[in-house]
Amino acid sequence: MNRTIIRNAIVLSMDKDIGEHLDADVLIDGTKIAAVGPNLGPVDAHEIDGKGSIVLPGFVDTHRHTWQCLLRNAAADWSLAQYFGGVRGVMGGLYTPDDMYVGNYIGALEALDAGITTLVDWSHNNNSPDHSDMAVKGLMDSGIRGVFAYGNANKEWFPISDLPMDLEDVARVRKRYFSSDDGLCTMALAPRGIQFATVEQTLREQECARELNLPITVHAGDGLWGLNRPVEQMYRLGLCGPRTTYVHCSALDDDEFQLIADTGGTVSIAAEVELNMGHGNPATLSSLKHGIRPSISIDICTSVGGDMFTQIRILMAATRGVVNAEALKARKLLDPLPLTARDMLDFATLQGARTANLDHKTGSLTPGKDADLLIINTDSLNMFPINNPVGVVIEDAHVGNIDSVFVRGRAVKRHGKLVDVDVKALRRRMETAVDGLFDRAGVPRDGNWLPKPYTGGTDAES
Numbered sequence: 042m043n044r045t046i047i048r049n050a051i052v053l054s055m056d057k058d059i060g061e062h063l064d065a066d067v068l069i070d071g072t073k074i075a076a077v078g079p080n081l082g083p084v085d086a087h088e089i090d091g092k093g094s095i096v097l098p099g100f101v102d103t104h105r106h107t108w109q110c111l112l113r114n115a116a117a118d119w120s121l122a123q124y125f126g127g128v129r130g131v132m133g134g135l136y137t138p139d140d141m142y143v144g145n146y147i148g149a150l151e152a153l154d155a156g157i158t159t160l161v162d163w164s165h166n167n168n169s170p171d172h173s174d175m176a177v178k179g180l181m182d183s184g185i186r187g188v189f190a191y192g193n194a195n196k197e198w199f200p201i202s203d204l205p206m207d208l209e210d211v212a213r214v215r216k217r218y219f220s221s222d223d224g225l226c227t228m229a230l231a232p233r234g235i236q237f238a239t240v241e242q243t244l245r246e247q248e249c250a251r252e253l254n255l256p257i258t259v260h261a262g263d264g265l266w267g268l269n270r271p272v273e274q275m276y277r278l279g280l281c282g283p284r285t286t287y288v289h290c291s292a293l294d295d296d297e298f299q300l301i302a303d304t305g306g307t308v309s310i311a312a313e314v315e316l317n318m319g320h321g322n323p324a325t326l327s328s329l330k331h332g333i334r335p336s337i338s339i340d341i342c343t344s345v346g347g348d349m350f351t352q353i354r355i356l357m358a359a360t361r362g363v364v365n366a367e368a369l370k371a372r373k374l375l376d377p378l379p380l381t382a383r384d385m386l387d388f389a390t391l392q393g394a395r396t397a398n399l400d401h402k403t404g405s406l407t408p409g410k411d412a413d414l415l416i417i418n419t420d421s422l423n424m425f426p427i428n429n430p431v432g433v434v435i436e437d438a439h440v441g442n443i444d445s446v447f448v449r450g451r452a453v454k455r456h457g458k459l460v461d462v463d464v465k466a467l468r469r470r471m472e473t474a475v476d477g478l479f480d481r482a483g484v485p486r487d488g489n490w491l492p493k494p495y496t497g498g499t500d501a502e503s
């Protein structure tokens with residue numbers, strides 16, 4: 042018997058036709074969701090009592106530099122220019138292939154533990170074929186639904202770079218690991234884009250994506266580097282297309298959002314990093330104004346936590362905060378508030394799946410889709426009484442409330458713990474890798490490292 046039924050749960054399906062239920066069942070048959078609805082009746086299946094729990098689709102993080110989790114929170118007080126100096130100028134080039142494995146494997150497990158069932162691994166430290174092999178292996182070994190977004194080597198990231206990307210290795214990785222687009226892990230290309238590379242190199246990288254039939258995810262509109270109208274430049278070069286994700290978008294102009302909308306592109310917002318590091322305000326309302334429903338991303342665990350709840354909360358408050366401040370200044374009453382908790386859950390699930398080009402497989406509890414879902418326990422003091430099920434997920438829940446996580450029908454977390462994962466052993470492996478990395482870098486690991494800012498490619502005075 043390979044069927045599981047979750048009984049009598051609050052179900053937030055994120056499927057418009059199925060909607061929300063205060064008391065419903067979810068039937069998983071093998072890898073798929075088979076049925077969702079009140080009282081599915083007797084079924085020959087393993088039973089999970091969902092009473093008092095909330096069942097919803099797994100979260101989708103549409104942009105995370107997973108390899109950086111070895112540098113966890115080294116950058117709490119770094120600007121974007123210091124990040125370039127510290128991560129690119131010092132650490133990236135010192136990573137060994139094994140460091141890439143440790144980062145991707147443990148980073149992806151951290152995401153799974155936090156209810157992120159789909160992760161766009163924005164892998165941009167592929168310094169040799171061994172590095173890319175180990176990054177792919179780490180992602181695949183974790184059991185997450187991953188999109189390996191192949192990005193440039195460390196040395197190619199100093200703007201404006203004319204160094205060529207190793208496109209032979211991109212083709213090799215495509216053929217060796219991702220010859221099918223139907224696996225649990227799939228592939229995308231993560232080129233530097235017009236902010237970081239010359240036009241010649243940008244055209245070369247995007248041509249490679251076309252040849253290998255890979256979707257594209259590209260940074261656009263982040264901070265001082267994003268003020269060169271990157272989307273308009275891409276559009277003029279014929280590079281805007283329907284399978285392109287624009288990451289951040291904080292510094293884009295209004296007409297650039299229209300270009301994204303007109304060409305069917307998607308948007309990924311990483312609000313906490315954007316606000317802390319000076320990318321600009323989150324592009325939520327600018328996207329919505331042009332009919333683009335954005336997705337949410339964590340970006341870098343070098344400076345922020347790896348869970349989706351925090352990002353949802355910061356994005357909602359930051360977006361409302363801008364409009365509230367404008368209303369206050371104009372002595373106006375804002376009613377209704379822009380954005381709802383339901384919008385936020387949509388961004389974190391279904392819109393994430395759409396952005397990752399995986400909405401035919403995941404992002405909602407729709408029969409026929411793969412069973413990627415969460416069971417959130419509401420027995421903790423922070424979770425009851427439940428007067429607004431969507432609201433309690435958006436504003437109150439944390440990683441510790443996640444009882445279970447399923448990916449493609451497989452339980453990867455049960456009863457609050459990752460299944461078959463020895464966290465103590467992982468910590469030992471991580472500590473050994475990080476000791477080596479900081480030793481090679483010759484920088485302190487005590488919170489007092491402030492790298493020299495890198496401002497190449499901008500007209501900033503420093």
Ligand SMILES: [Zn+2]
Nearest residue numbers: 104260288340
């Ligand atoms: Zn990024």
